[in-house]
Amino acid sequence: MAPRVLISDKLSDAAVQIFKDRGIEVDFQPDLGKDKDKLAEVIGNYDGLAIRSATKVTPTILEKATRLKVIGRAGIGVDNVDKDAASKKGVIVMNTPFGNMITTAEHAIALMFAVARQIPEASASTHAGKWEKNAFMGVELTGKTLGVIGAGNIGGIVCDRARGLKMKVVAYDPFLSQDKADQMGVEKVENLDDLLKRADFITLHVPLTDQTRNILSKENLAKTKKGVRIINCARGGLVDEQALADLLKSGHVAGAAFDVFSVEPATENPLFNLPNVVCTPHLGAATTEAQENVALQVAEQMSNYLLDGAVENALNMPSMTAEEAKVMGPWVTLAGHLGNFIGQMTDEPIKAINILYDGSVSTMNLAALNCGVVAGIMKKANPDVNMVSAPVVAKERGIKISTTNQDKSGAFDGYIKVTVVTDKRERSIAGTVFSDGKPRFIQIKGINIDAEVGAHMLYTTNEDMPGIIGTLGKTLGENGVNIANFTLGRSTRGGEAIALLYVDEAVPAPVLKKLEDTGMFRQVKPLAFDVV
Known part of the structure; x- marks a missing residue:
């Protein structure tokens, strides 16, 4: 029977076609993810679930997912999937970490320019018919120090682009080797405090984990250089937003640009309506190219797993x-x-x-x-x-x-x-x-x-002596158990010996009892294996 996949969020037609071309039955219901009750009602019919960010895969949903094998998230963040519950259920959780790397990195650079030159405020002022040329005094990026927290895939691209802008780049990433840092042309710092006190701009590119949560806490924000500007296009929850708002009001932090927030959708936030704060509604991956790339990538990955057992970009x-x-x-x-x-x-x-x-x-x-x-x-x-x-x-x-x-x-x-x-x-x-x-x-x-x-086997141990083979063959044969394969082994002559039999069907309990009652065996153990 062909695997069945449910797509419960918006994915491109090309992604849907990939599933079909691979012989996978696909059910495209792009609005279903918003209805958790309906999703829970139907999820038990599917082997795979392809999602974006709207679908919330909770323990309740997973409890109903009796045949689900894989969840594919078209994008990087999987905050909307309970990975622990999925792992306990035996469901693979995949994401597509490479499909929107360029787009997210470019958005971080765009936000850095926007906050450096106060572009949104200047645009709004000009649209309002004002000509406040002296009201928006910006700063150049050239020659400034950019502190990059997390120099992985996306952070690495940001480092590359920043060096092209003639910025000095310092990176804090415990997993960044010195050789890799040298190849990237960045300075690797061993502790976060060093980055905080030196950076004119700070940009975050780490996942949200127990180690990174609130990495820019109130205490760490207070260690930053006066006049710093902070950009977050990674995950909400990495920055203490209230503490940052207080430092923006005091003038210690000169500006901030955020694409992600601790609570999303963000309808209210301490950063909203503050001067020189640029906010966008989680647009890091929102380009035509990125949306298409991650959709195609997740369709390919899920198909490869369901059909060939290949596991790509799995998180668990x-x-x-x-x-x-x-x-x-x-x-x-x-x-x-x-x-x-x-x-x-x-x-x-x-x-x-x-x-x-x-x-x-x-x-x-x-x-x-x-x-x-x-x-x-x-x-x-x-x-x-x-x-x-x-x-x-x-x-x-x-x-x-x-x-x-x-x-x-x-x-x-x-x-x-x-x-x-x-x-x-x-x-x-x-x-x-x-x-x-x-x-x-x-x-x-x-x-x-x-x-x-074999699917059904019998394992016995005994002292090496004559008559074991005869007893096994005679007892099983008299009781209708056919032997497909018979293997013997011993440690030494007269020492410990074992037998492992591959039989056509499970050995009934009464037959096992007859073998035990002979007194010739130390152990008589039936075994079962999943053999295709």
Whole structure:
């Protein structure tokens, strides 16, 4: 059945056509996002939801989204999506961070010019028939110091444009390396205070997080250079708007230009109606080119995920390109099977999960593979868990996850080994992918095996001795259970031995009891795997 996507905000016809051309059933209802009750009523019918900013994806909406796999936001900000609730639900949240970078950066530069030369006030005065040439004394940008808070994608473009205007640029960004700063031609400062005391203009280009919220607080605003001008085209909530208004009134801050506000739509705000404050209604991405770009980009990303498993620009899961998905698909499947095996075998609380990647697999997207392993382990506790929600569930339970990768060290071109640690024991399993693309279990508890993975399996442990194969075959055969594949392994002659059987259907409980009653087995464990 073809995936179904709901578009609940305004998207271009070209974006709608992308879904159709890819064979995805699309329902275009551009005003539905404004009606949360109606959206909650129908969301359960869709695999994907494409939105802009009008649709609010709340926990209530997500609770009704029984088959939803992906939410695509045409734009950068996803404040209108409850990402934690989406992650717990196993829904990928994507945005389009590159489609409106130029547009937003240009708007920041435009606002900087506007506040430097008081263009809006001068325009309004002139339209009113006044000729107040001496009332609007501006300042040049050339030679001034621009402080850029956040030198990522958009901030980096602003830095480039500012250098073209012959401004001196200082950047504060904990993730900006010195080499990158040198390439950009900007001065990297190690602390925010240094930027605040030096900048003639300050522009913000960071997301709204717990770390950046109120980054220009009352205390930090007081540290700024007298006569500073502040521009915010990033997110509302980064600046204490009341404190800024007070400093504008006192004359410490010479001007401000804001495109975003702590509460939107902003019908009232401390910055409104103050002299030399330029305000626009969140127009950072509002150009024809940007709106088209982000719409097309989100349609492509959602289609690639729903059809090929590619994860691009996701905010709650490691990204994986379509090419990676094709190569890694069997390894992701193996990771899930290894986790699922060990999860079904472990009854006590898990303290840690250690994952070893050896050989060719060690160069792949390990973050995505980790998600596969953890999802497999968590399935026993929560059958609805997936690669998105599993890390959240593990974190909530206080499980520590560690990863090791190493060069080829064994007989296989590559393999994955998973070990879980509990208060009582450690338990491990390893697997690989053969040239036929099928996952195999190759080691359990340090004992080498070669087992194909089936939907229904039976795992037994025993002391190595004659009669085990006969007992298993006879008991299962007499009870109508057909064996598709039979794998044995032992540590040493007479030592611990294991058997892993791939059977055509689940072994009934009475048959398991008969095997246990023979007294030949230390453990008899039925296993189930999601095998396509």
